[in-house]
Amino acid sequence: xxxxxxxxxxxxxxxxxxxxxxxxxxxxxxxxxxxxxxxxxxxxxxxxxxxxxxxxxxxxxxxxxxxxxxxxxxxxxxxxxxxxxxxxxxxxxxxxxxxxxxxxxxxxxxxxxxxxxxxxxxxxxxxxxxxxxxxxxxxxxxxxxxxxxxxxxxxxxxxxxxxxxxxxxxxxxxxxxxxxxxxxxxxxxxxxxxxxxxxxxxxxxxxxxxxxxxxxxxxxxxxxxxxxxxxxxxxxxxxxxxxxxxxxxxxxxxxxxxxxxxxxxxxxxxxxxxxxxxxxxxxxxxxxxxxxxxxxxxxxxxxxxxxxxxxxxxxxxxxxxxxxxxxxxxxxxxxxxxxxxxxxxxxxxxxxxxxxxxxxxxxxxxxxx
Ligand SMILES: Cc1ncc(C[n+]2csc(CCOP(=O)(O)OP(=O)(O)O)c2C)c(N)n1
Numbered sequence: 369x370x371x372x373x374x375x376x377x378x379x380x381x382x383x384x385x386x387x388x389x390x391x392x393x394x395x396x397x398x399x400x401x402x403x404x405x406x407x408x409x410x411x412x413x414x415x416x417x418x419x420x421x422x423x424x425x426x427x428x429x430x431x432x433x434x435x436x437x438x439x440x441x442x443x444x445x446x447x448x449x450x451x452x453x454x455x456x457x458x459x460x461x462x463x464x465x466x467x468x469x470x471x472x473x474x475x476x477x478x479x480x481x482x483x484x485x486x487x488x489x490x491x492x493x494x495x496x497x498x499x500x501x502x503x504x505x506x507x508x509x510x511x512x513x514x515x516x517x518x519x520x521x522x523x524x525x526x527x528x529x530x531x532x533x534x535x536x537x538x539x540x541x542x543x544x545x546x547x548x549x550x551x552x553x554x555x556x557x558x559x560x561x562x563x564x565x566x567x568x569x570x571x572x573x574x575x576x577x578x579x580x581x582x583x584x585x586x587x588x589x590x591x592x593x594x595x596x597x598x599x600x601x602x603x604x605x606x607x608x609x610x611x612x613x614x615x616x617x618x619x620x621x622x623x624x625x626x627x628x629x630x631x632x633x634x635x636x637x638x639x640x641x642x643x644x645x646x647x648x649x650x651x652x653x654x655x656x657x658x659x660x661x662x663x664x665x666x667x668x669x670x671x672x673x674x675x676x677x678x679x680x681x682x683x684x685x686x687x688x689x690x691x692x693x694x695x696x697x698x699x700x701x702x703x704x705x706x707x708x709x710x711x712x713x714x715x716x717x718x719x720x721x722x723x724x725x726x727x728x729x730x731x732x733x734x735x736x737x
Contacts (some may be wrong), residue, residue: 388420392440394469396658400539417443421450463526481597503537519530568606571599572656601627623664637676642701
């Protein structure tokens with residue numbers, strides 16, 4: 369195991385002092401350490417991984433320093449464009465240290481969406497011409513070699529991180545005392561939907577909790593699309609579903625997911641079919657991967673949704689407010705609801721026991737009825 373703080377200090381001692389990225393469960397201790405030890409302006413949790421690459425590039429332009437970008441391997445896709453058309457040696461040749469959490473490493477048990485991404489993690493880097501090393505416990509020489517390479521070649525280099533490499537590091541979470549947790553709010557929400565309503569829910573624990581609530585209620589899962597990967601695209605999936613059905617489609621999004629591809633809502637909001645019902649669970653955090661903050665506490669999300677085209681946006685914190693909100697959304701079009709929930713989830717929260725393909729087939733059958 370690598371001592372997380374020592375590793376962080378090695379980066380600082382090598383003049384790598386600007387961190388940016390999207391948090392990852394596998395890198396949660398590293399992300400926590402960066403959050404706790406870096407000045408606020410030197411650790412920017414971005415909307416998506418591509419933004420982080422661009423921000424680190426900008427930091428290099430003004431300081432000549434190497435920026436550090438952290439991400440889960442799922443974020444490689446978001447980063448491809450600025451890696452190839454901004455940082456690449458054949459374009460602006462910008463030095464960059466990437467730290468990539470390797471979910472779904474071949475041979476290790478993981479969820480289907482991570483297994484696929486894990487298989488192609490290294491070959492994606494190779495296809496982009498990005499050199500990398502899978503970091504070991506004896507990282508000192510590997511890190512020196514990586515930094516030497518970045519300086520000599522003025523291009524990105526990736527440290528690929530296996531599960532369990534970093535030692536535990538505790539994060540101090542901002543306290544928001546909303547009455548309900550996400551799971552409690554979801555229970556109320558699901559309890560007030562109609563039998564035929566369709567749910568498209570976001571990546572992370574939201575979908576896992578919905579799966580378990582359905583199990584506990586003995587309701588089956590055929591009404592639900594659990595967006596296990598594709599973070600940030602839940603609203604677009606739900607909008608696409610709503611075009612092809614008369615059933616009400618309830619999109620249950622998260623603040624991190626919404627912010628990741630906020631532009632999607634600008635387009636969806638200009639259309640807003642009456643069966644598209646949008647609910648955003650705002651806990652001001654990437655709760656599913658360790659509770660690192662999103663910027664939502666300083667955003668006026670209802671105002672953003674209104675500016676995108678919703679005529680009204682309700683804010684619900686209590687059971688009664690959620691019930692009233694569901695009733696209003698059910699009857700009216702162009703109304704959205706923002707749930708404010710506090711952080712926290714069950715230690716024993718499981719994962720869907722159906723596969724994504726089983727989920728898809730059951731949902732398509734339901735939609736075809
Ligand atoms: C492209 C991409 N980047 C990062 C992740 C890792 N990830 C999974 S869930 C999650 C947090 C989602 O935050 P939010 O939408 O606010 O929901 P919460 O977990 O707070 O309920 C992250 C960062 C991912 N799956 N995909």
